[in-house]
Amino acid sequence: MSGASTPVSGEILSAAAKRLGGQQSQRGGGGGGGMRLEDEIQVTVQIAEIIARQRYIMSLCKALMAFGAPTHRLEEYMQMTAKVLEVDSQFLYFPGCMIMSFDDPSTRTTEVKLVRVAQGINLQKLANTHRIYKNVVHDVIGVEEAIQELQEIQNKPPRFNKWIVVLVYGLASATVGPFAFNARPIDMPIIFFNGCLLGLMQQVLAPKSALYSNVFEVTAAVLTSFLARAFGSIPKAMVDGKRQWLFCFSAIAQSSIALILPGFLVLCSSLELQSHQIVAGSIRIVYAIVYSLFLGYGITVGTTIYGLMDGSAVSDIQCPKAGAFKNPYVQRFPFVALMTVWLLIINQGKWKQLPVMTTIAMAGYITNYFSTKRLGSNSQVANTVGAFTIGIMGNLYSRLWHGHAATAILPAIFVLVPSGLAASGSLITGVASADQIRHNISTPGSTSQPGAGLSTNSSVWTLAVGMVQVAIGITVGLFIAALVVYPYGKRRSGLFSF
Known part of the structure; x- marks a missing residue:
């Protein structure tokens, strides 16, 4: 000050x-x-x-x-x-x-x-x-x-030690894989390793070096996507003349960086713009979009580097059915509850709020999941439905039981962001441009055609646009929920909720 x-x-x-x-x-x-x-x-x-x-x-x-x-x-x-x-x-x-x-x-x-x-x-x-x-x-x-x-x-010192948080980063990354990115049980140990690597970079290395903290997001995205494609390219037995892969590349790549997605950043900027705070909202949303571009760039670079090293690198962006969870509900709902526990530890929450956080996160995800199944690829409306459920429950918790709505809602929002991005398919689009670069290098005499860079640019932009779309859907749902529960606001202390 x-x-x-x-x-x-x-x-x-x-x-x-x-x-x-x-x-x-x-x-x-x-x-x-x-x-x-x-x-x-x-x-x-x-x-x-x-x-x-x-x-x-x-x-x-x-x-x-x-x-x-x-x-x-x-x-x-x-x-x-x-x-x-x-x-x-x-x-x-x-x-x-x-x-x-x-x-x-x-x-x-x-x-x-x-x-x-x-x-x-x-x-x-x-x-x-x-x-x-x-x-x-x-x-x-x-x-x-x-x-x-x-x-x-x-x-007061942080409630949880940073080395515990690093370990929980790995557990959270492995947990987000099944319900958001269709990861299989065999993929989860690799995702855990990548998540711990991400936690080490963010919690230990970045605070020690101001220079490294400036490039942390890009290096994390490059390293995790490189390792994801490397593990995803381990071949398995041929089935019907088609090569099968041991691990799912797209699930590993997306789950590994789920915890550094700028979902909270974009959400705050959307809420500020919706509240007519033009200056703060504009500054934050521009930064969030550029941050998303850095992540998209890092994913593209990491997958491209491994593609140049290995001519038979995997390009599938869908997880194979073999080894997947038999029941889609078992694949999703228990992991959402577990994810809430890890988010509480990462964000230094109170254990006594865990039941409320878990209930709200589960309700928000379940409504989002069934809305997405019903509406198909229109994930914005599904995000609005999920966020509306979260907002209604959080504000009722505040109004009826005098709880703290903002802390109860936050883990549920963090659960919604990767799910919405997975539905829009924007995280893993850099593989197409990586294959194009490898094709141009490996084909003698090939030259860049007019507009050849278009797919690269669009693949990087897709993540930023996807982030904004998801945040807008969540913003509208939260505002409508606050309006329903507190139609006249709180006269004395202000509404302490998103």
Whole structure:
């Protein structure tokens, strides 16, 4: 947080107390000096209270941004808090920072503060921050106590060790494979290995090197897609004159990067644009699209490199039927419940919220699954139906049982994103361009025809477009659900949900 330096309110109050004690010891002298000193002390105490309220607003904003609060409602939370605390202020949110101006009508001055935070997700700390926010808004605790509690939350170490999170990355990647990308049991150990590799790069290597963190997404996509095509190209016995493969290339490639898909990023940008926050939404959606292009580029490069090394590399983007799960429901529903457990650990959630998270995620996925079967390739409508179910259940959990809707809904949204992308088939389209490049190199005298690069460009763009389509479907469903459960909003504390 930056801005003009202000004394801590406790120091001001202690100074005022000393002056008051001095005044009482000298009261025998009489005169108007005592009254003037009392007025001065009263003004000092009032200033200390105002500064404490401003410090609380800045601390609350910092915590909400750092722990994954709904970004399209951040300005609303700040305005609600300022209104309750009687602080004359205005707020402007940009991705990663909040600009605050505190006005003083008596002196006609304005103090501008900039709160800048690296945004992340921590479901346990987010729920605790929301509890403090509600307690202050409803006059249960004072701002000084709230500031101290927020400081304790921010200084608390993560609930789960990063090496546990790396292991869970592998488990989550293996779990997402069957229900989102038709992975078979034989593919899951390979997906687990790739997922652990991804977790190691994100949790251990990227924080240690600022330079590597800039290229983390591309290197992760290149490495995992290269390994996926390498394992997928292991041949099996011939059946009816057709070569069979031991592992499913497309399931391994897609499941391995499912946890770094920018689903939450695109969803936040869509929610901001839907809420008419043009500046924040536009900035974030452009970044999310470019991020998706990086991932699509990485998949294309990884598959192309292995295709150049192995002339008989696999090009099938459908998983073979042999060895697949016999029952489609067994293949999907138990793994969705397991995925919720892994998402809770990755996002540092509370165990007591697991039953609610699992119920909401299962309900959202089941409605999405049957809607997709009914509507076919139109996955946007299916995503809207799934998100509407999630939103209704999450908001009812908040309204009837006074639970925390945002943390309960988030894992369910993370389950919907890879499912929607799998339905649109946008993740694995880089194989066609990889085969085209190999054909151009292996065929003597072949030259690029006009428009030959079109398929490469379109394959990279397909992932970005698919991400936006999925997010738009989820956004509409969440907004309609919030409207149904809270038709007039929440008057005092603001709606703490997506």
